Amino acid sequence: MSTVSSVAPRSGRTTELVLVLGAVGIVGLAYVNLGLATTGTVPPGLAALGLGYLGVSLAFHVVLRWRAKYADPLLLPIVTLLNGLGLVMIHRVDIARGRDIADGVALRQLMWSALAVAIAAAVLVVLRDHRILRRYTYVAGVAGFSLLLLPLLPVIGTSEFGSRIWIRLGPFSFQPGEIAKISLAVFFAGYLVQTRDALSVAGRKILGLTLPRARDLGPILIAWLASLSVLVFERDLGSSLLFFGLFVAMLYVATERVSWIAIGLGLFGAGAYVAYLAFAHVQVRVLLWLHTFSPEALQTSDQLAKGLMGMAAGGMVGTGLGRGRPDLTYLAESDFIISSFGEELGLVGLFAILVLYALLVERGLRTSLGTRDGFGKLLAAGLSFSLALQCFVVVGGVTRVIPLTGLTAPFLSSGGSSLLANWTLLAILLRISDHARRPLPDESAQSAVGEARTEVVKLS
Amino acid sequence: MLSELTLTVLRLGLLVALWAFVFAVVGVLRGDLYGTRVRKRAGTTPAKGNPAPRAPRRERTPRPPKASKGPTRLVVTAGPLSGTTLPLRSSGTLIGRSPECALVLDDDYASGRHARIFEGDDGRWMVEDLRSTNGTYLGATRLTEPREVAAGSVLRIGQTTLELQR
Numbered sequence: 001m002s003t004v005s006s007v008a009p010r011s012g013r014t015t016e017l018v019l020v021l022g023a024v025g026i027v028g029l030a031y032v033n034l035g036l037a038t039t040g041t042v043p044p045g046l047a048a049l050g051l052g053y054l055g056v057s058l059a060f061h062v063v064l065r066w067r068a069k070y071a072d073p074l075l076l077p078i079v080t081l082l083n084g085l086g087l088v089m090i091h092r093v094d095i096a097r098g099r100d101i102a103d104g105v106a107l108r109q110l111m112w113s114a115l116a117v118a119i120a121a122a123v124l125v126v127l128r129d130h131r132i133l134r135r136y137t138y139v140a141g142v143a144g145f146s147l148l149l150l151p152l153l154p155v156i157g158t159s160e161f162g163s164r165i166w167i168r169l170g171p172f173s174f175q176p177g178e179i180a181k182i183s184l185a186v187f188f189a190g191y192l193v194q195t196r197d198a199l200s201v202a203g204r205k206i207l208g209l210t211l212p213r214a215r216d217l218g219p220i221l222i223a224w225l226a227s228l229s230v231l232v233f234e235r236d237l238g239s240s241l242l243f244f245g246l247f248v249a250m251l252y253v254a255t256e257r258v259s260w261i262a263i264g265l266g267l268f269g270a271g272a273y274v275a276y277l278a279f280a281h282v283q284v285r286v287l288l289w290l291h292t293f294s295p296e297a298l299q300t301s302d303q304l305a306k307g308l309m310g311m312a313a314g315g316m317v318g319t320g321l322g323r324g325r326p327d328l329t330y331l332a333e334s335d336f337i338i339s340s341f342g343e344e345l346g347l348v349g350l351f352a353i354l355v356l357y358a359l360l361v362e363r364g365l366r367t368s369l370g371t372r373d374g375f376g377k378l379l380a381a382g383l384s385f386s387l388a389l390q391c392f393v394v395v396g397g398v399t400r401v402i403p404l405t406g407l408t409a410p411f412l413s414s415g416g417s418s419l420l421a422n423w424t425l426l427a428i429l430l431r432i433s434d435h436a437r438r439p440l441p442d443e444s445a446q447s448a449v450g451e452a453r454t455e456v457v458k459l460s
Numbered sequence: 461m462l463s464e465l466t467l468t469v470l471r472l473g474l475l476v477a478l479w480a481f482v483f484a485v486v487g488v489l490r491g492d493l494y495g496t497r498v499r500k501r502a503g504t505t506p507a508k509g510n511p512a513p514r515a516p517r518r519e520r521t522p523r524p525p526k527a528s529k530g531p532t533r534l535v536v537t538a539g540p541l542s543g544t545t546l547p548l549r550s551s552g553t554l555i556g557r558s559p560e561c562a563l564v565l566d567d568d569y570a571s572g573r574h575a576r577i578f579e580g581d582d583g584r585w586m587v588e589d590l591r592s593t594n595g596t597y598l599g600a601t602r603l604t605e606p607r608e609v610a611a612g613s614v615l616r617i618g619q620t621t622l623e624l625q626r
Contacts, residue, residue: 015488022484026477033470074485081481320471345475352478359485366489 012073013065019077020061024054027084030321034088037322038095045101049110053084056117063121067128068434072367075433078360079411079426083113083419085353086412088321089333089340096327105333105414112416116423123427130432134375137190144184145226147176148243152233177239178408178421181246181386182428188247189378192254195219196374200255212259220263223247228271235281237272238393238405244268245389250382253368289403303330307339307398311350318346334413335406339398353412354395361388364429370436380432383425531585531611531624534577539620540566548585548624552578555617556590569594569618577609577624584608585624587615594618 028050035043043049057080064071087109094104101107127133133140151167167174192199199216227244231237248264276282288297292305306329314324326332326340333340342350364384368377387410394413397404408418534553536544546553546563554561556574565574571592580586588606589596596603597616609615615622 012488019481019484019488022481026474026481029470029474029477033467033474036470037467074488077481078485317472317475320467321474323467323471345478348475349478352475352482355482356485359482359489363489 011069013061013069016064016073016076017058017061019074020057020080021054023077023081023084024050024057026081027053027088030085030088031091034092034095034321037320038092052110052114053087056114060117060121063124064430067124068430070434070437070439071430072363072433072437074363075360075426075430078356078363079423082353082356082360082411085341086337086409086414087113089326089337089344089412090414092321092344093327093333093340095322096325108416109414109419112419115416116419119420120423120427123424124431127428127431130376130379130428130435131373133186133379133428134190134193137187140183141187141191144180144187147180147183148226148230148239150176175415175417177236177242178417179424181242182383182421182425184243185246185250185379185382185386188250189375189382191219192250192378193374196254199251199260200257212255212257212263217263220247220251220260220267224264224267224271227268228275231272231275231282232279236405237282237285237403238397238407241268241393241402241405242386242389242407246382246386249385249389250378253381253385254378285403285405289400292400301330303336304398304400304404306330307336308400310339311342311399314343314346314350316347318342318344318349320344334408334415335394335404336398337409337413338395341412354391357387357391357410361385361391363433367429367433367436371432372436376432376435380429380436383429387422387425530583531609531626533625534563535623535625536563537614537621537623539618541620545625548577548579550579552576555622556592565617565620567618567620570620574617575603575615580606580608585610592617 028046031046031049032042035041035046057076060076064076087106090109091101091104091106094101094106099105153167167176199212199219201213201216223244227240227247230243231240234240244264245268248261251260251264252258272282276286284300287294288301288304291297292308298305310324310326310329313319318324321344324340324343326336326343329336329339338350338353341353345352361384364380364387368380368384371377371380390407390410393402393405393407394409396402397407408415410418410422531548533545533547536542541563544563549562553563554573554576555563555565555570556572557565557567557570558572561573571590571594573590574592575590575596576588578586578588585608586606587596587598587603587609589603594617598607598609599614609624611624611626613624615624
């Protein structure tokens with residue numbers, strides 16, 4: 001007879017440190033490359049910016065050593081590299097648009113990054129155990145849905161680029177949907193841990209697919225209506241797909257029933273088709289998607305066509321940083337940052353970035369497998385799936401796999417709300433992975449305490 | 461102005477560095493594939509999840525509880541788990557399909573908690589049927605009460621045949 005046991009996990013913090021240094025080095029290399037290609041000199045702020053970025057990542061690394069010793073050692077280096085590459089590309093678009101570094105988007109993005117890292121570190125320090133979040137299941141649910149629908153409010157909600165997903169408070173604008181992603185994942189995880197037994201009861205069997213009982217369809221119908229209302233009233237296919245997909249994926253993880261995926265895809269397909277027939281703005285999106293190069297589509301927006309042309313100009317190894325023209329595409333630093341990378345780093349570089357995303361999601365799912373409580377499993381799976389789905393929506397949008405929608409590429413795109421939300425998401429994943437990889441308390445040590453003689457202490 | 465050559469080297473170097481990073485990450489997470497280890501169940505199970513990190517490959521040789529006389533181990537001689545051995549423990553060895561058993565049988569004809577082998581008061585090994593559905597056979601007779609098993613006598617549970625060996 002044999003036993004199967006996990007090898008005692010090493011904390012991996014030293015591996016993480018080496019990889020973080022490598023990631024910052026690659027970002028520095030990209031920055032030097034950009035400076036040499038555009039001005040012919042090593043950029044003057046290299047030391048200050050590089051040391052600043054290094055300091056921020058090392059600070060987070062130290063927080064991990066202090067508060068989450070056994071957290072996954074690969075998440076932070078990957079995110080450091082992605083965030084840094086995003087900064088370099090945003091700076092590159094700044095240069096092309098003739099913006100100085102002082103008033104460019106890149107410096108703002110750097111400040112947002114520092115703030116996001118600070119908030120993520122605070123989450124790690126304050127949130128000692130992810131299971132605490134389960135207490136706030138319904139609070140998170142209410143918060144998530146209200147954040148999602150907040151932009152529909154008359155005064156603070158604003159419409160930008162045809163989507164009503166922004167709120168504006170004085171000088172600040174914010175995309176509440178990004179935060180809603182996290183609180184909805186918390187809500188779905190807490191809710192599904194309670195109800196998964198009922199939801200996985202088998203009902204009728206049709207065509208080899210075991211369907212759930214009809215009375216259990218309530219939650220998925222509510223999630224479907226909410227996502228359709230986002231699609232119709234906020235005119236945002238991306239958020240709508242993200243939230244419904246998140247729910248369906250977590251439902252599948254919780255119940256192991258493929259039928260939920262079939263039902264979810266069917267419902268979303270039907271809803272999207274009805275929306276296509278009924279609403280003009282959805283029809284425009286589909287026209288831009290299917291007939292990108294037709295005259296009617298080019299009159300409305302040539303953004304997607306330009307992005308595709310840019311990627312084609314990049315070819316296999318790209319034009320090199322600073323040598324392409326990604327700035328020709330509108331929003332080259334946020335929604336179309338993937339095309340910008342495709343142009344300047346080529347297929348080889350773009351695929352390195354996509355593999356980094358895949359590895360990030362893999363680590364999240366591995367955390368979900370390794371953790372021992374059901375809530376943590378569902379939450380980690382949901383959070384990493386939301387990252388994966390967001391990447392799919394963004395990359396699929398710019399490569400014409402699905403209609404283009406305004407979602408940000410996690411950690412890459414310019415945008416404060418996206419950075420804050422995704423770094424917070426990362427902090428929660430790190431916290432769960434710390435629990436997943438932490439060795440169980442030593443049983444012999446515990447019993448030694450139990451067997452110790454009781455001693456009478458005289459207090460005078 | 462820098463030569464084009466430097467720039468080309470730099471931009472290709474960036475791509476190489478990116479992929480080198482990816483492979484470094486993949487190299488680290490290879491640990492997931494080899495993250496579990498299978499080893500013989502020893503007489504004393506090490507504290508779960510906290511084995512000695514310095515020597516992960518070290519196999520612990522089971523120390524026989526009774527060195528001189530009597531059987532020391534249980535061997536599956538036929539059935540799905542044929543070839544499996546485990547040391548006998550004086551506290552009792554539970555056999556059945558339930559995961560709590562020391563010998564978990566993958567046998568449709570075995571009950572959850574099927575039988576128990578334990579050390580009797582006088583140091584003899586006894587086998588006891590735990591009111592299983594299909595019964596435990598010692599040789600050709602179905603057990604109705606705890607009986608002594610000697611080394612070499614054949615026990616049958618469902619499709620599995622067991623033997624006590626020295």
